[in-house]
Amino acid sequence: MECKKATTKADVEFCKEAILEFRPNLNPETAVDLVLELINSNEFELVFIPNASNTRAGAFITYRFLNLLRTGPMIYVDDLFSFPECRNQGYAGKLLDYVTERATNKGIKSIHLDSGYTLHTAHRLYLNKGYYLACNHFAKAIN
Template identity: 50%
Template sequence: MKIVKAQTKEDIELAREAILQFRPNVNPASLIEQVQQMMREEQFELVYVLAEDGKKAAAFTGFRTLHHLMTGKIIYIDDLFTLPEYRGHGYAGALLDYVHSQAKERGIANVHLDSGYSLHPAHRLYLSKGYVMACHHLAKEIK
């Protein structure tokens, strides 16, 4: 299993299919620029498992370091997704392990993420990796 940290446009392009399948609200025409801006301005990191054919990402995660009064420094996982045809191979678990190793290397004691209520297979993975349901995340759209 090859884990790649995206650094170039070409790296990001390999994750295009998985990102757009998971986040259909993202404009395909500006995907590369959006990810590059997030990397420059928001400490966003895009990491993926390269499919065996080397032509695309089979699974990806996007995360960043945040600093809150409540928690101190944390790594927050924005996205974690495996293309359907690659599920069941341990890719999401390997990406979580990668994020955990990055937290440890950086002296960060906590990793946080939000997950949709109906994503039960994802919840099983998170719970098996030692995550706890620590709070309710609330959101309000401002129009």
């Protein structure tokens, strides 16, 4: 099981099915270009692990490098997804370890992510990987 950093359009295409499964709000016709635009900003990374048959991404993670007054330099995990056949096999944990290694290598002292209230299996993984509940996240939709 190897983590691969997406750098090309072909890499993002390989991940497209997983991205659209996790983020159905994205337009399938423009999703790849959107992800490439984010990757080219040099502050956003997409990392994936191919499924067992190497036909698509079995799991992926996206994250950004931010520098905030509250935290200083940090990594924010936007997305972490595994297809059902890849769950409970270490894919998500391996991707989280990859991000921890990136943070360590860049001298970044914290990683942050948000998770839905009902995602107890994910919460167990995060807690087992050393994450803790730091705050509540509030949002406001603007019409």
